[in-house]
Amino acid sequence: MRDVLVFAFAVSAACCLGIGFVLQQNAAQRAPMSDFLSLRLLVDLVRMPRWLAGIGMMVCGMGLGAIALGQGEVSLVEPLLATNLLFAMALSRWQTRQPLGRTGWGGLWLLAGGVAAFIVAGRPHGGDTVTDPLRHWLIIGVMVGGALAMAAVSKRVRMSVEAPLLGVAAGLLYGVQDALTRVSGERLSEGGWTTFFLSWQPYGVLVLGVTALVFVQSAFETAPLRLSLPALTAAQPLAGIACGVGFLGDRLDTSPGALAWEAAGLVAIVIGIVLIGRHPAMPSGSSEFDRVRDLQPH
Incomplete structure (x- = not known):
């Protein structure tokens, strides 16, 4: 019963996140480029109703995801959250009226099958939380440091490259955030609000x-x-699983056969995400505007 609830909350979270990302991108593409990588960008976007609706959906998704993380292991919840791209695809397809075609269906089945293969083969379950603070900070430091480095590099590359870099950077941070959300929930349940x-x-x-x-x-x-959402969606579960296994005590089946299926599942997830993300149904904004931006240096 517990796993069913975790599944329901995680998939509901993915639905809200996927819809929220599409609404946010529809609004963000109209923001001035002078706000790039600045908090001013959020100040400008908050005036756009569609962006606020997207943020509202994302907050709901994060809340549902936090409930799932409080009930289940990070290595179980993260692959399920990666299905947000399926819901983003569904909304985008409804907006554009584009058929799925072979690429869309292939990506859909690879993503869904990869999630199923990883969960069934790995059988994620809880264990003893790692108490070594050095291990905690090493894993978090690698994830956060890598994300900040990618954000810094993104300012010096073409815009067609910077979006995937920023997507990966955000995905790494969201993966670590999910792990810390799990720890925060444990602090609250064990020690109350003061400890929290x-x-x-x-x-x-x-x-x-x-x-x-x-x-x-x-x-x-x-x-x-x-260009951005597939990178984000692929990086987040990988970072979350690394944190879950690295210092939260999550356990996976490590027999040779299980490891092979787990690796195959993760590869299928990433390939499925890329195929879905590059499908013509995914919103591309104004093509002329995007071409001009891509040709212009920062």
């Missing part, structure tokens, strides 16, 4: 969330959704 507010993890969740939001909106602002 005296812990650093809730504030880490807030800082990571705002930083990732700026990265995501900047990516949405500079390029079509098909």
Whole structure:
């Protein structure tokens, strides 16, 4: 019963996130380029009703995801959250009236099959949380440091490259945020509100969330959704699983056969995400506007 609830909350979260991302990109592509990678971008976007609707959907998704993370392992919830791209695809297809075709159906089945293969083969389950603080900070440092480095590099490359870089950077931060959300929930349930507010993890969740939001909106602002959302969707579960197994005590089946299926599942997830993200149904904004932006240096 517990796993059924985790599945229901995680998939509902994915639905809200996917719809929210599409609405946010529709609005962010109209923001001025002078706001790139700046908090001013959020100030300008907050005046757009469609963006606010997208943020509302994303907040609902994060809330449902937090409930799923509180009930299940990160390595179980993260692959399910990756299905947000299916819901983004459904909304985009409804907007554009584009048929799925072989690419769309192939991506859909690879993503769904990859999630199923990883969960069935890995059988994620809880274990003892790693208490070594060095291991915690090493994993978090690699993820956050890598994300910040990608954001810094994105300012020096073509816009067709910077959107995927920012998507990966945001995905890494969201993966770490999900792990810290799980820890924050444990602090609250074990020690109450005093322990919760005296812990650093809730504030880490807030800082990571705002930083990732700026990265995501900047990516949405500079390029079509098909360039940024697949990168974000692929990076988040990989980062979350790394944190779950690395320091949250999540356990996966490590027999040779299971490891092979887990690896195949993760590869299928990434390939499916890329195929879906590059499908013509995914919103591309104004093609002329995008071509001009791609030719212009920062």
